[in-house]
Amino acid sequence: MPWVEVFGMGILDNIISQNGYQVVLRNLGYFLGGAGYTIFITALSLAIGMVLGLFAGLGKLSANKIIYMLSTAYIDFFRGTPLFVQIFLLYFGILPVLYDNDPVSSAIIVLGLNSGAYIGEIVRAGIQAVDNGQMEAARSLGMNQRQAMTYVILPQAFKIVIPPMINEFIALLKDSSLVSAITVPELMHRGDLVFANTYEATWVFGAIAVIYFVITKTISVIGDNVERRLATD
Amino acid sequence: MIQVVDVYKSFGQLQVLKGVNFQVAPREVVCVIGPSGSGKSTLLRCINQLEKTNSGQVYIDGEELTHPKTDINKIRQQVGMVFQLFNLFPHKTVLENITMAPIKIKGIAKTDADKIAMELLKKVGLTDKAHVFPGKLSGGQKQRVAIARALAMQPKVMLFDEPTSALDPEMVGEVLAVMKNLALEGMTMVVVTHEMGFAREVGDRVVFMDEGIIVEEGSPQDIFDNPQNPRTQAFLSKVL
Numbered sequence: 001m002p003w004v005e006v007f008g009m010g011i012l013d014n015i016i017s018q019n020g021y022q023v024v025l026r027n028l029g030y031f032l033g034g035a036g037y038t039i040f041i042t043a044l045s046l047a048i049g050m051v052l053g054l055f056a057g058l059g060k061l062s063a064n065k066i067i068y069m070l071s072t073a074y075i076d077f078f079r080g081t082p083l084f085v086q087i088f089l090l091y092f093g094i095l096p097v098l099y100d101n102d103p104v105s106s107a108i109i110v111l112g113l114n115s116g117a118y119i120g121e122i123v124r125a126g127i128q129a130v131d132n133g134q135m136e137a138a139r140s141l142g143m144n145q146r147q148a149m150t151y152v153i154l155p156q157a158f159k160i161v162i163p164p165m166i167n168e169f170i171a172l173l174k175d176s177s178l179v180s181a182i183t184v185p186e187l188m189h190r191g192d193l194v195f196a197n198t199y200e201a202t203w204v205f206g207a208i209a210v211i212y213f214v215i216t217k218t219i220s221v222i223g224d225n226v227e228r229r230l231a232t233d
Numbered sequence: 234m235i236q237v238v239d240v241y242k243s244f245g246q247l248q249v250l251k252g253v254n255f256q257v258a259p260r261e262v263v264c265v266i267g268p269s270g271s272g273k274s275t276l277l278r279c280i281n282q283l284e285k286t287n288s289g290q291v292y293i294d295g296e297e298l299t300h301p302k303t304d305i306n307k308i309r310q311q312v313g314m315v316f317q318l319f320n321l322f323p324h325k326t327v328l329e330n331i332t333m334a335p336i337k338i339k340g341i342a343k344t345d346a347d348k349i350a351m352e353l354l355k356k357v358g359l360t361d362k363a364h365v366f367p368g369k370l371s372g373g374q375k376q377r378v379a380i381a382r383a384l385a386m387q388p389k390v391m392l393f394d395e396p397t398s399a400l401d402p403e404m405v406g407e408v409l410a411v412m413k414n415l416a417l418e419g420m421t422m423v424v425v426t427h428e429m430g431f432a433r434e435v436g437d438r439v440v441f442m443d444e445g446i447i448v449e450e451g452s453p454q455d456i457f458d459n460p461q462n463p464r465t466q467a468f469l470s471k472v473l
Contacts, residue, residue, distance in 0.1 A: 141313075
């Protein structure tokens with residue numbers, strides 16, 4: 001598995017210890033390597049999710065019935081069934097038919113598909129929140145539908161969707177812990193392994209929670225900054 | 234220049250235009266007046282097909298906009314429109330609002346577009362606001378920028394949809410002054426307005442609409458001083 005080379009730093013220290021904090025300290029490198037996986041998987045799924053979400057969101061606003069129905073079906077399925085079920089369905093069921101799938105790439109695909117559905121709804125709401133007069137003004141200048149979307153509507157929708165998008169980033173990062181169930185060596189999975197060897201539940205999962213929190217807090221601070229920088233009035 | 238032939242328009246059950254015939258000659262300034270709900274804004278919006286007509290034809294410079302094969306975007310580039318609520322692009326500076334369409338649609342170089350935009354800003358008296366975002370402008374300033382933005386495409390016709398109706402009273406004058414200058418330069422204009430003073434002073438022709446039809450039209454003197462139709466008389470007695 002090539003992924004291990006990238007975030008393989010730290011090895012599981014499986015000595016049963018009397019002191020929980022020592023377990024955490026000894027395995028800190030191992031955990032941080034897992035956090036690396038978590039961030040890596042989340043970032044790639046997010047990239048996939050944003051592309052899918054943009055198309056799904058535009059599709060839900062499309063006058064073309066087929067495009068509308070495809071987008072709606074996609075969003076309904078991935079938003080209406082549990083992510084945990086989707087992970088198992090795709091990892092064990094669908095993806096092995098398509099290619100020789102490994103846990104990490106499967107995780108990225110499932111999380112990407114799942115977040116795409118939520119981002120699709122965010123995109124749709126964002127576009128609809130832009131005043132209709134903006135489209136009219138753009139069209140009255142002679143822009144076609146696509147130009148008006150690209151230069152006038154989407155940049156404004158982008159600003160509107162930042163807060164819900166940050167929400168989605170954070171939710172996705174936390175939800176990525178579910179792929180521990182298919183042995184992706186990410187943060188939660190490594191916490192699970194260390195716990196199984198040491199039984200230091202409070203210390204181990206406390207440390208895992210703190211690491212998740214530091215990452216999500218960083219994302220929300222970055223989001224606040226972007227929001228402030230884009231404010232024009 | 235503009236020809237509207239037997240245009241009908243409904244919104245669901247509500248019939249807004251009931252067979253409107255209307256012409257505008259080059260360099261003419263036509264003011265459309267009438268009570269709210271009379272269909273005057275809808276007529277204006279049908280001229281550049283922001284509202285699709287149910288039947289009838291609209292021609293600009295001999296080209297039929299209502300024909301399904303017409304490239305509507307191409308024609309709209311020659312028809313400037315100014316909206317009641319300005320509809321400036323809030324994410325762009327004043328200068329960028331004006332240069333966006335020339336750059337993106339006509340492919341004009343940014344430096345050239347900037348130069349044209351600065352000249353237009355001079356014309357509407359707002360050169361000092363070039364790099365400000367619309368949110369920082371007063372209503373009157375916004376509307377003057379909106380006029381400059383429409384002019385940047387060098388339109389043959391300008392349509393004004395109640396351009397001063399959303400303004401505080403003290404800002405109406407500055408916008409009307411810009412429009413008056415434009416009329417003096419020979420711009421062909423259709424102005425839907427409640428400013429009877431402007432219609433009388435600047436308009437070459439006044440059109441009175443009520444309940445989806447043109448009830449009466451003529452020179453400002455005819456319409457304001459000697460209206461023939463009782464509906465025109467009733468309307469004018471209320472607003473003058």
